[in-house]
Structures are given as structure tokens and as C-alpha cells.
Amino acid sequence: MLDINTNLSENERHQILWLDTTDKNSDTCKRQRCSLSSIVTYSSIEECEEYIRHNEHCRIALIVNDPVKTETITKLSELEPVTAIYFRTSENARDKSEASQLKKIWHVTTSLDIDNLIERIKNDEKKRTRASESLVFNIFQTDSSSPHEMTSTEINGEFLHSQLLLDSLLTMKASNNELSLAIAHCRTEYQNSPSDLSKVNEFQSNYSSEHALNWYTQDSFVYRILNRAFRSQNIDVLYLMRFIIRDIYKQLTEQQNEATMPNDKVYRAQLISKEELENFAKGNLVAMNSFFSTTLTRAYALFLLTSGQVEHQDLAYVLFEINISRRLTGAKPFADITTKSAFPVESEILFMAGSIFRIVDIQLENNDVCVVKLVLCGDDDHNLKTLFEHMREDIPPECTSIAYGIVLANASKLEQAERFFRNILNELPIDDPLITHCYHQLGNVLDDKGEFEESLDYFEKALAKKLETLNEDDPRLANTYTCCGVGYLRKNDLKRAIFSYQKALDIYKNAYGQDHEDVAMCLFNIGDVNIFENKFEDALDMFQQALNIWMKCLPESHPDLARSHMAIGNAHVQLLNGGQALMHYDTALKIMISSLPSDHHELAALHDKLGNLYYSTGDNEHAQEHFEQAFLIKRKHYPSDHSSMVDTYHAIGLIYRDSGDYQRAVELLEQAVAIHRNILPPEHESSIQLLQDLTGAKAALTLMMSEMA
Incomplete structure (x- = not known):
């Protein structure tokens, strides 16, 4: 997103200047203060212009x-920092309609009540700021493009997981310390702003x-911290402020x-x-990932958009024209909040964060x-409903209070998920049954x-805590x-891995029958063991059985289907069936793009697989594309010396070697060797191969x- 705001503080960004060439009101003015900033007064036009x-x-x-001349007002209005001009005049000093036609004039008043004028400026500034703040949204595409044409618009996964994150916040049970934790954060955030700290105290x-x-x-x-958290997707702050998000809902x-x-139409001005x-x-479809404020008046929205906004070659003036219906089922709530607002004179229709809209048309009007x-x-208007409901149901009812962490983990927000579960564990009493679930989820994150x-x-x-309270066939x-089987397989302890998988399989079959999705997961995991045992035909059979079951009971874009296609592709690679492998990898990629965030760690693994497959066929161009995609994703999740980076450094290094760029190849292969030394001994087969490639380069x-030379 393009953020056109600077890093200045709120008070530094928003200022009120009072130009009064009569200098009659300067003493009064100096005493006036508002939450936007201190008022700066000038009696000299030249000094005022220089300050701006x-x-x-x-x-x-x-x-x-008044009596500043029209030419002077026009000149000042052309200065970029000036977003609005408020003209104070007597009844007979100047024709009010003439003054109101000048550029950037927002209000002409004959009142000498400065307090009311300051309140109006505060309210207007809030509206202008809203139009220029970055809008946080995700686009959903119902038609997937080729998996080789990966663009920034293919963000269906972000669309889905942003909805799941918000849903988990709204359904989370309230806790006794929510307010105190949020207050502590706000005190730290605004420790250098006395006016904001005063508001924090009032809020508390x-x-x-x-x-x-x-x-x-x-x-x-409150407005600033919430909207900044939504804009930057600061999930830690959103979690801290969940109580007010829930209350607004x-x-x-x-x-x-x-x-x-x-009426059934509202408008929103936006840069x-x-x-x-x-x-x-x-x-x-578009999901608005923050609260979405609109007005009932089209002309007023256009006025907000074109008055006082800074022109920028990379920005577009956009007017959202939104048709709404109160009869929709399943839509996020929206309402006229005029009677609940701090500014009841302002007619405002507010949509809940996460509201979803269908994009009907885009037209360019004469005013650019x-x-x-x-x-x-509503829920029935988009084809993500089934997948969303299924992924929501993947979270056990007893885990509702830690659903936020589970969704974070599923979205590959691993650092935040780990921090969430560790914080929960530190807060729970030692006999709380939720500890068992936190252990389990933290194990998933660390894996x-x-x-x-x-x-x-x-x-x-x-497992030990569950065995204390549950029957053996639960x-x-x-x-x-x-x-646990996954953990044993990571350690190459195949005997304990297969025992754990078989134990789980027997329990699931006894409880649910042969065609349950959890049975499919066990078959899938046993296939993984077969891969380690070099029993590739057996592995392929297990993966195919798992896929057949999942296709019966999961939505067509569920991530587990992608995982099974990827595993089948892996087996075909080992069986030297390159064409079959590519077909399943491509299918997996299409599903992952539609159901996982674009920086999910499993996408990195799949890009590595595709890169290796293309490299084995001599198609280095496609191979490099996928290896670099994998590298970009891994770099977001892991430090540069993480073990997962070895294969990517090695693979890209070989491509540079093949292209004759030996300098770059040596740099990458040296990085791979340096990391690999900390993982496996030098006599290991992969260590020997990596060192040979480096020596050759x-x-x-x-x-x-x-x-x-």
C-alpha cells in the first residue's frame, strides 16, 4: 500500500494557522488549543507564507x-501544505458567496466564536485525513491465472486469512485484563504526548x-491506533485492542x-x-480490512476528495459508490452511527472491518x-464461504480462546503465533486444561x-497431559x-513415527469410519514414512488414497488438497515421472494461491520443488523464477543462516554457474556451505556434493x- 503520510507525529502533521492582519484577536488566539496542534498566529502575510x-x-x-485580499487567499491556497481555508468575515465586509468560491475554502463564517470554529476544523480535518489515509483491502479473484504468472493481485489467500483473523478476534471470550493491557500499550505509545496521555487516562x-x-x-x-494497526496489519496491536473492535461490532x-x-447508496472518497x-x-471481490466510513451524499464525498488534497503522479482520485441492502444475510454489520458519534452533526455510515463488496464497474468521470x-x-454472494466455514471448523470448540494464535500459525505468521502461545502459557494457571492445547499448537508452530x-x-x-484424562481410543x-509421529520422522526415527501414525489411524477409523478427513491425514503421513524408506510406489498409493478421501469431504480449494497433490508430485519425481509430477505441482500451486497467504512457508517449499523439477529438465529460466520466489518467502520467515536456506542458495548458485556468472555462483554456494556445516557432518552425501559444486565453481x-588477464 502507498502511505502518503509522513512519519511526523499527529501534532506535527496537523496544524492550524491564524492569519489576522488586524491583530485584534492574537491574544485570544494564543490561548486556544486543540488536539490537532497548537494554533500558530500571524499578523504578517509574508511571515505566514514563509512558515507554510x-x-x-x-x-x-x-x-x-477579513480584510485579507482575494488575491492573497488565492496565493496561499496554492501552497501545497494548505489543505483548507476558513474565512472569518463580518456580514457586510465581503459577499459570502464570492468568498466560498475561492480554492480550498471550506467554510465562510460571520461568527466570532472561535471555539465552534476550532471544533469544525477538527471535524473537517478528520474527514480530509480519512480520504488520504491508506485503504487496507484484499482483492479476491474467482478466476485463477496460470501458476507461472504470479502477480501481486493473486492474493486470495490473504483475503481468506484476514477474514479468519478478524473472526477469531470477534469470537474470542473476553478476559479480565483486556483493558489494562491495552491501556499499558497506549501509555507506552503516547508517552511523549501529554494531550494523548490525558485522553488515555480519560479512556481508562x-x-x-x-x-x-x-x-x-x-x-x-483510539481512532489513530486502531486504524494504524489495521493499515499496517499489526496483529499484536489488533489483539490488544480486540475488546473495542468487538464492542464496535x-x-x-x-x-x-x-x-x-x-437510501440504499453510500459513498466514500479515497486517494x-x-x-x-x-x-x-x-x-x-474486495474485502475492506479496516473500518470503512462512508457518507450518504455524493457531492460531499467528491468535495472531500478534490478539496485540499495533494496531487501526486502515483495517486488516483477514487469515489466508491456502494449499493447496500438491509436484507442481506451474513454480511458484516453496517449502520448510520450519527447518534452514537462524537460528532452527531456528521451523517456517517460505518461498515465493520472485513466487509466484503463485489466490484461491479469502474468508470472515469470528466473531473478525473x-x-x-x-x-x-452477504455470505452467499462469494464462493469462499464453504472454504471459510470449513477452515473455521478446523479449530476445535475448546480452542476458541486461542483461535487467534491458530489462525496466525495457519497463515504462516509464525513469530507472532509463537509469541501468542507463549504469552498464553505464562498467564494460565498450572491446572488449566487449555495448557494442553497450547502445548500442541506451540509444537505445530515450532515444527x-x-x-x-x-x-x-x-x-x-x-500427549502426556491428554493421557492423564482421556480414554485410549479418544x-x-x-x-x-x-x-508426535511428525517429530519422530524429523529425527529419522521411522519405527516410532510409523507406530504413532498407525495408533492415530486406528483411533480415527474406530471413531469415524474409513472415509473421514482425519483418516486421510494418517494415510498421508504413512506415505511420508514410505518416502523415507524409499518405498515410492507404496508412498504414491498412500498419497492417492488420502487425496481420494479429501476430495470427498473438503472444499476444492482446501490447503490439504494442495498438500496431497504436492506429495504425489514428490513421489512421481522419485519414480522419474516428470510430467505427472509437474501436473500435480501445478495443481497444488493453484490451490495454495487461492487458500494461503502469498508468503506462506509451504508455498516456498512448493516453489523449491518446481524449481528442482524444471532444473532437472534443463529449463533454467523457469527454475530460477521458482527458486527466487522460494527465497523471497523464506527471507520473510527465517534468518539468512537458517537451515531451510541451504537448498535455495545451492540451487540458485548452480543456475548462476550454468549461466557463466561464476562470481555470483561462488557467493551463493559459499553461503550454502557455511550453513550446511552446522547441520550435517562433512562426510554426509549432501555435504560432499555441495562442496564439490563450490570447488567446481x-x-x-x-x-x-x-x-x-
Whole structure:
């Protein structure tokens, strides 16, 4: 997303200047303060202009007193930092309609009440800022493109997991320390801002769930911290502020049921990057991942968009025109929040974060404003519903309170997921049954991070605690047996791995029959053991059995289907069936793109597989594309010396060697060797091969340098 705001503080960004050439009101003005900033006063036009020019990163609201000339107002309005001008005049000093036509004039008043004017400026600045803030959204495409044409718009996985994360926040049970933890964070965040700290104190003393919307609509830290967290997808802050997100959801639902909407169309003014606008043209659905504020008046939305905004060659003026229906089922709540707002004179329709809209049309109007027509969607209006519900049901009811961490882990947000589960473990009493589930989930996270020893330790702890309270044939034991089997397989302890998998398989078959998805998972895992045993035909049979069962009971875009296709592809590679392997890898890639975030660690593994397959056929161009995709994903999750980086460094190094770029090849192969030394002994087969490749690349580089000399 293109963030057009600077890193200045809120008070530095938003300033009010008062230009009063009569200098009658300067003493009064100096005493005025507002939460946007201190008012800066000038009686000299030249000094005022100089100040504006030297504060080019600020957003300045300018109060101008009559008798400043029209030419002067026009000149000041052309300065980029000036976003709005408020003209104070007497009844007879100047024709009000003439003044209101000047550029960037937001209000002409004859009132001398400065307090009311300051309140209006605060309210207007909030609206202008909202139009220029980055909009956080995910695009969903119903038609997948070729898996080899990977673009930034293929973000169906982000679309799905952002919905799951929000759902887990809303369904999480309230805890006694929610408010105190959020307050502590806010105190740290605003420790250098006395005005904000004062608001934090007021919030701590006076907040209640029925005032959530009032606090959100105030020009205060609540709006800023929530929207910044949504914009940056700061999942730690969103978790801390979950109570107010939940309360806003509740208030919107109540208000939607009680209040009536005067019409079925609303509008939103927005500056977005031209690249993002192109993504709208390619997508079918859009999910707004933050609270989405709209107005009932089209003309007012256009005024917000075109008045006082900074022109930028990479930005587009967009007017969202949204059709809504109160009869929709399953849509996120929306409501006219005027009566709940801190600014009740402002008519505002607020949509819950995560609201989904269908993209109907995009048109360019004569004023260079692009109109994006949207229709609010309910659950039955998009084909992710089945997959979403199934992935939500994957979280056991007894794990609702830790669902946020599970969704983070499934989205490959491994550091955040680990931190979440460790924090929960530190807070729980020693006899809390949730500890067992945290052990299990933490084991999953650590396994995905490649920390296999500690992962197995947590799986074994979880199994031991379950065995204390559950019968031996309880299905809740089977999942932990399966995870222990994964840990044993990582250690090459095939005997204990197959014992654990078979134990889980027997429990699941006894409880659910032959065609259950958990039975398929056990067959899949036994196939993994067959791969380790070099029994590739047996492995292929197990993977195919698992796929056949999953195809009966899972949505067509479920990640487990991708995993089975990937495993079948692996078996075909070992059996030298390259064409079959590529077909299954491509199918797996299409499913993963539609169901997993684009930086998911399993996508990196699949790109590595595709890279190796293409390299084996001599197609180095496609091989390099996939290896580099894998590298980009791994770099987000692992340090540069992580064991998972070895294969990628090695593979890309060989491609550079083959292309004659021996210098780059040596650099990459040396990185691979340095990491590999910490994993396997030098006499290991892979260590010997890697060292031979490095030696060969160095020899070729030396020869090339000598020939050049």
C-alpha cells in the first residue's frame, strides 16, 4: 500500500494557522488549543507564507480574517501544505458567496466564536485525513491465472486469512485484563504526548462497551491506533485492542437493527495508488480490512476528495459508490452511527472491518475522478464461504480462546503465533486444561519454524497431559499421536513415527469410519514414512488414497488438497515421472494461491520443488523464477543462516554457474556451505556434493579470471 503520510507525529502533521492582519484577536488566539496542534498566529502575510513554505510535510488548516485580499487567499491556497481555508468575515465586509468560491475554502463564517470554529476544523480535518489515509483491502479473484504468472493481485489467500483473523478476534471470550493491557500499550505509545496521555487516562476511567463508537469517532488516540494497526496489519496491536473492535461490532449490529437507512447508496472518497486501482480492475471481490466510513451524499464525498488534497503522479482520485441492502444475510454489520458519534452533526455510515463488496464497474468521470461501483456482499454472494466455514471448523470448540494464535500459525505468521502461545502459557494457571492445547499448537508452530527438537518436546508434553484424562481410543488423542509421529520422522526415527501414525489411524477409523478427513491425514503421513524408506510406489498409493478421501469431504480449494497433490508430485519425481509430477505441482500451486497467504512457508517449499523439477529438465529460466520466489518467502520467515536456506542458495548458485556468472555462483554456494556445516557432518552425501559444486565453481571462476588477464 502507498502511505502518503509522513512519519511526523499527529501534532506535527496537523496544524492550524491564524492569519489576522488586524491583530485584534492574537491574544485570544494564543490561548486556544486543540488536539490537532497548537494554533500558530500571524499578523504578517509574508511571515505566514514563509512558515507554510518551510513546513511542506504538514497539513495546515488556515484561518483568515477579513480584510485579507482575494488575491492573497488565492496565493496561499496554492501552497501545497494548505489543505483548507476558513474565512472569518463580518456580514457586510465581503459577499459570502464570492468568498466560498475561492480554492480550498471550506467554510465562510460571520461568527466570532472561535471555539465552534476550532471544533469544525477538527471535524473537517478528520474527514480530509480519512480520504488520504491508506485503504487496507484484499482483492479476491474467482478466476485463477496460470501458476507461472504470479502477480501481486493473486492474493486470495490473504483475503481468506484476514477474514479468519478478524473472526477469531470477534469470537474470542473476553478476559479480565483486556483493558489494562491495552491501556499499558497506549501509555507506552503516547508517552511523549501529554494531550494523548490525558485522553488515555480519560479512556481508562470512563470507557464502557456502549460508548465504543463514540470513542472511535473522536479525534483521539483510539481512532489513530486502531486504524494504524489495521493499515499496517499489526496483529499484536489488533489483539490488544480486540475488546473495542468487538464492542464496535456489537454496537453496529444493534444500530443496524434499530435505525433505518434513508437510501440504499453510500459513498466514500479515497486517494489510492494507481497500481491498486489496476488491481480493482482485475478482481471480483474486495474485502475492506479496516473500518470503512462512508457518507450518504455524493457531492460531499467528491468535495472531500478534490478539496485540499495533494496531487501526486502515483495517486488516483477514487469515489466508491456502494449499493447496500438491509436484507442481506451474513454480511458484516453496517449502520448510520450519527447518534452514537462524537460528532452527531456528521451523517456517517460505518461498515465493520472485513466487509466484503463485489466490484461491479469502474468508470472515469470528466473531473478525473475514478468511480468504483461496489455492491455489499452477504455470505452467499462469494464462493469462499464453504472454504471459510470449513477452515473455521478446523479449530476445535475448546480452542476458541486461542483461535487467534491458530489462525496466525495457519497463515504462516509464525513469530507472532509463537509469541501468542507463549504469552498464553505464562498467564494460565498450572491446572488449566487449555495448557494442553497450547502445548500442541506451540509444537505445530515450532515444527513449521524448523525447531524440531523443541517442537517434539511440546507434542510429547501435550500427549502426556491428554493421557492423564482421556480414554485410549479418544479421537482427541489421535491428533497429538500424529504430531508426535511428525517429530519422530524429523529425527529419522521411522519405527516410532510409523507406530504413532498407525495408533492415530486406528483411533480415527474406530471413531469415524474409513472415509473421514482425519483418516486421510494418517494415510498421508504413512506415505511420508514410505518416502523415507524409499518405498515410492507404496508412498504414491498412500498419497492417492488420502487425496481420494479429501476430495470427498473438503472444499476444492482446501490447503490439504494442495498438500496431497504436492506429495504425489514428490513421489512421481522419485519414480522419474516428470510430467505427472509437474501436473500435480501445478495443481497444488493453484490451490495454495487461492487458500494461503502469498508468503506462506509451504508455498516456498512448493516453489523449491518446481524449481528442482524444471532444473532437472534443463529449463533454467523457469527454475530460477521458482527458486527466487522460494527465497523471497523464506527471507520473510527465517534468518539468512537458517537451515531451510541451504537448498535455495545451492540451487540458485548452480543456475548462476550454468549461466557463466561464476562470481555470483561462488557467493551463493559459499553461503550454502557455511550453513550446511552446522547441520550435517562433512562426510554426509549432501555435504560432499555441495562442496564439490563450490570447488567446481571456484575453479571455473579462477580460469575465467586468468583468461581475462
